[in-house]
Amino acid sequence: MASYTYPEAAAYLRVEERWLRRNISRLPHSKKGRTVTFTQADLDRIDQMHHHEPTTGPLAAPPQPSAVRHPLAHLRPLPSRRSAVRV
Structure with a gap:
């Protein structure tokens, strides 16, 4: 099993050794x-x-069409109770 040092790993990943x-x-x-x-x-x-x-x-890759929609995708959250005016 090969092991890489900091300089070798940095070269492989194409980043600076300092970043590693x-x-x-x-x-x-x-x-x-x-x-x-x-x-x-x-x-x-x-x-x-x-x-x-x-x-x-x-x-950018073109968007992939979604073949199957999630069964709960149509649901939306209820409005916040805190926004209701208190009497």
Whole structure:
């Protein structure tokens, strides 16, 4: 099983090494003593956590038609009771 160091992981993820070091507490990783390493599964998970597809513009994917609507989609919340005028 291959393990990656900070510089190798940063190159793979195309981020700065400094970003990895700053956010290490929120990222999946392994630590042996003071040595931090990343497995391929860790790098894939980091990519999934921080990958965002564009929702507008020329690179956005066209909206997919919803084949099945949720059975409770027509329901709307009741008006707030606090907005009623008290006498």
